[in-house]
Amino acid sequence: SLRIFHIYGVGQATERAYFYTRNPALTEGCERNSTASSKPQGEETKEQLEEVKDQVLGEDRECVEVEGAPVTEPKFMIDKRVSYSEGNVSVGSGVQSTDGDATVPLISLGYMCVKGWKGVRFNPAGVECVTRELKHEEMSIIKSRSFQGGPNTADHVDIMGNQGLVWDILKIASGLGSELENIIVSDIKNIADRVAL
Numbered sequence: 001s002l003r004i005f006h007i008y009g010v011g012q013a014t015e016r017a018y019f020y021t022r023n024p025a026l027t028e029g030c031e032r033n034s035t036a037s038s039k040p041q042g043e044e045t046k047e048q049l050e051e052v053k054d055q056v057l058g059e060d061r062e063c064v065e066v067e068g069a070p071v072t073e074p075k076f077m078i079d080k081r082v083s084y085s086e087g088n089v090s091v092g093s094g095v096q097s098t099d100g101d102a103t104v105p106l107i108s109l110g111y112m113c114v115k116g117w118k119g120v121r122f123n124p125a126g127v128e129c130v131t132r133e134l135k136h137e138e139m140s141i142i143k144s145r146s147f148q149g150g151p152n153t154a155d156h157v158d159i160m161g162n163q164g165l166v167w168d169i170l171k172i173a174s175g176l177g178s179e180l181e182n183i184i185v186s187d188i189k190n191i192a193d194r195v196a197l
Contacts, residue, residue, distance in 0.1 A: 002125075002127050002128075003127065003128045003129070003130060003177060003178075004113065004117065004127055004128070004129045004130065005130050005132065005168070005172055005177065005180065006110070006112075006113035006129060006130065006131045006132070007131075007132040007133075007134065007165055007168055008101060008104075008109045008110065008132075008133060008134070008154075008159075009101035009109075009133075009134045009135075009136055009153075009154025009155060009156065009159050009162070010099055010100065010101065010106060010109070010133050010134070010135060010136065010154060010185060010186040010188075011099065011135045011136035011137075011154060011185075011186075012099070012100060012101055012102035012136050012154065012155060013090070013097040013098075013099075013100075013102070014097060014098055014099065014100025014101065014102055014103065014104065014105050014106070015095055015096070015097060015105075016096050016097065016098040016100070016105040016107075017095075017096040018078050018094060018095055018096070019078065019079045019082040019091065019094040019095075019096075020076045020077065020078060020079060020094075021076065021077060021078075021079035021081075022075065022076060022077075023073055023074060023075055023076060023077045025073055078093070078094040078095065079094040080093040080094050081094070082094045099186055099187070101136070101154055101155060101156040101159065102136075102155050102156050102157075103155075103156035103157070104156060106186055106187075106188055106191065107188075107191055107192075107195075109188075110131060110133070110184075110186070110188040110191075110192070111188070111191070111192050111195060113129045113130075113131045114129075114131055114184070114188050114189055114192045115189075115192035115193070115195070116192075116197070117129045130177075130180055130181065130182055131182050131183070131184055131188075132164075132168060132180065132182070132183045133183055133184050133185045133186055133188070134152075134154040134159065134162055134164050134165060135152075135154060135185045136152070136153060136154035136155060137150070137152035137153070137154075138150075138153075139151070139152065139153070149161070151163045152164070168180060
């Protein structure tokens with residue numbers, strides 16, 4: 001009698017992939033312990049700058065020369081020159097967007113329940129999976145009287161206020177989960193079929 005209910009939002013542009021380029025600000029031969037680094041830059045001391053660099057950049061650092069003082073920068077950066085739209089693929093300023101809940105892409109939200117857990121490999125007990133996709137419906141702040149997106153939001157951070165989700169949870173908690181059937185409004189089935197696993 002065990003069932004898995006997989007309820008998530010769709011219909012929002014969501015970051016999925018990035019186009020990178022080498023950081024053009026990097027130069028060769030900049031020594032981390034050069035004499036220029038011992039001079040304070042602005043009001044910060046060398047130690048304060050190094051502490052911030054370690055926190056932000058970690059071990060993936062390269063030394064560069066900026067206005068005579070060594071500074072660390074990442075080796076790669078998003079290539080903002082890449083922008084195009086073709087079919088379902090949209091790339092703007094080096095960031096590819098796809099369907100999702102504005103935080104998690106559709107493939108990550110729905111693949112396992114639509115396909116992965118349907119087979120014996122990842123679900124040897126054959127537990128039934130029910131997928132319920134909630135299509136995002138934008139609502140103005142004035143109309144919804146809330147900063148949370150309204151009663152039909154499917155945004156990742158606001159979905160707990162979605163009326164459909166609340167009703168589904170109440171049915172599951174009250175023992176009426178067997179009444180809930182699959183609702184799929186996205187292209188997740190076609191996307192999942194293209195994944196070879």
